Amino acid sequence: MINVGLQLRFTVSGVTREELRLHVDAVMDQLLVLEEAAGAVVHSGAVSLDLGSSKVTIELVGVGETFDEAQAAADGAVRTAIHVAGGHTPGWNREGEPTYERDAVRAELIDA
DSSP states (O other), rough: OEEEEEEEEEOOOOOOHHHHHHHHHHHHHHHHHHHHHHSEEEEEEEEEOOOOOTTTEEEEEESSSHHHHHHHHHHHHHHHHHHHHOOOOOTTTTTSSSSSSEEEEEEEEEOO
16 A cells, blocks of 8 residues: 655635634544545645635645555545535646645555
8 A cells, every 4th residue: 555645735815814714624624534434545634724824734645556546535535625614626626727736745655
């Protein structure tokens, strides 16, 4: 199995600081729910917020048979958490200028 640590960075606009803070908390809550429900497909979620710049960073580790599978598990879980928390992800998979910065920050093979 492969673990891929994904880090996504967003700059959020169109909401108040309080709305953003509440939404970020809700996203973290949903990541925890997904970690428990996903049968170890994702783990180690973390969300941070810089209210001054409205920048959100979400980190999550995906697990899969291949790098792409593990990255897709983490990416899909983040998007699902945003949606369940009431957010929107327009242009998430659109080619061209992305709506967020994405880094696969680490990948490692683990014993199954």
